Amino acid sequence: MADAATTAVIRRFNRAYTQRIGALEDSFLGVGLPLGTARLLFEVGAEPATAQALRSRLGLDSGYLSRLLRRLEEEGLAVVTPDPADRRRRLVDLTPEGRRRWRQLEDRSEARARQLVEPLSARQRERLAAALAEADLLVRAATVTFERVDPDSPVARDAVGRYFAEVGRRFGFDPAGEPEKDAVDLAPPRGEFFVAVSDGEPVACGGVRALGDGVGEVKRMWVHDGWRGAGLGSRLLRHLEDAARALGHRVARLDTNETLVEAIALYDRAGYQRTPRYGDNPFATHFFQKSLAAPG
Amino acid sequence: MADAATTAVIRRFNRAYTQRIGALEDSFLGVGLPLGTARLLFEVGAEPATAQALRSRLGLDSGYLSRLLRRLEEEGLAVVTPDPADRRRRLVDLTPEGRRRWRQLEDRSEARARQLVEPLSARQRERLAAALAEADLLVRAATVTFERVDPDSPVARDAVGRYFAEVGRRFGFDPAGEPEKDAVDLAPPRGEFFVAVSDGEPVACGGVRALGDGVGEVKRMWVHDGWRGAGLGSRLLRHLEDAARALGHRVARLDTNETLVEAIALYDRAGYQRTPRYGDNPFATHFFQKSLAAPG
DNA sequence: CATGTTCTCTGACTAAAGTCAGAGAACATG
């Protein structure tokens, strides 16, 4: 029952942790603003945004947000202006006074964290930081979601750019002309492309294109190197297989280069079989395929 | 700046973690009770208690708690009875139906934790559990507080009993007659005794007694073996030195046995100097002392 | 340019959360 043991640890940790550090919540109080308003201030301070974006980030009702924004405006902490690009939308930013208050929230949060580690020695602090970083990576990797995006969108270009940079470095892959092909092959109706974003940065991507005869090809599969070893690659591959299946493919195929040993190990683990060369990718040295018949 | 790096990791983790698992909070919703009432139900379910204890545990206003309890009673989830030992007090316990609802909260919390680890492989789950256990230990060790208690109280007896068991095992210490001496020497006005309790279990203890001539002796210093290596011993020792100073001592002294190598290392680190034998403890082989002149 | 859609705001609510000042019963103490 490794499972029950794990959840027990998580829950034990959860109780202790939320009690002690009281999440961020506590540090949001005591600056003269109610929690909801403080949270909004904090969010705007982290990055000015449209009302719409704030609503989705914080999960608020539009009427409610409208009132919270009004309150921030009345207190002289924020300014709300129409977006010149679309005058239905409203842009929210902090005033200098709002920024001062935001920094105050930051400071309290920082003080709280400092107070927690204060009784610990330098070595113990390092241990705590290492343990939390590890837990952070795993929790994020387990919860990040794959969003379907246009392969020609900025976020997709960013992600694929990182992919090209890495394969360029590792086996001299030349991406000339590829983005243009991707824009067609990896977009509906012929294919799909997904990106996982965490804290505004792409951390993984991958797509599926049609090879014909019920065969879908997995392409541009990439995981940010700070995020490897946390199961994100397996999750991504499963997600792409599901997408291929939904597109009507019965077989998934992919090629890779011998230098990408982690990827090859991943495909082996996921049940892919070696298969003869297909296509004309001059950089590919290994070819895999897997039946999509049984889901999972 | 190991410090800033540590707080940055903590805060990063904090954001991700509270967002994803949403603390326990989310799992408290959706059982047909408002958050505050659900939290109270959960607390009572964990351990039936007096209204007073619940108030201090949850930090509630007495009027507010009174109403919350009424609500639980009206819904048939709890029974509130006068404490026979002190009829001003009220005892709160759950009804069978309340216990059923409590279990429901437990299940949701469990399900949430399970859902979090679901995308992870067995190995990654183990890593997550290990990382959280490590963080848990350090956070608890950094935040547990030392309470001054009567050395004759049950919790003190429990803690010292564990201490005796360990030193008995390690170098054959014989505690005959010691508890009776402690009851006088480690209680005001002659001395003081402290226990750290976590989740109802003593995890560390120690006391100070007067040797005369401005010398205080540190006694019964013990740390639960599951809690070692997290700085709890150093914190305890500092706490005892502060107590000795407050009792008017200018010098702290202590003896120990050569088999307790971790303790000896701790005393060395804390600035204690070897000193010739004092007193007539037949089990002591090493003697230490330290000036309490400069605080810290 | 008519039509539907998107985005924000307003009014009118409800429920939850929390505070404060006593009142009254039960205990503790000299």
Next chain:
DNA sequence: CATGTTCTCTGACTTTAGTCAGAGAACATG
């Protein structure tokens, strides 16, 4: 047994948090 203290309750509040149904302006599209 008079007096002060502890503990819980009640009444009378205020503030937050959150929901819902439109209204109206701005955009998108055929």
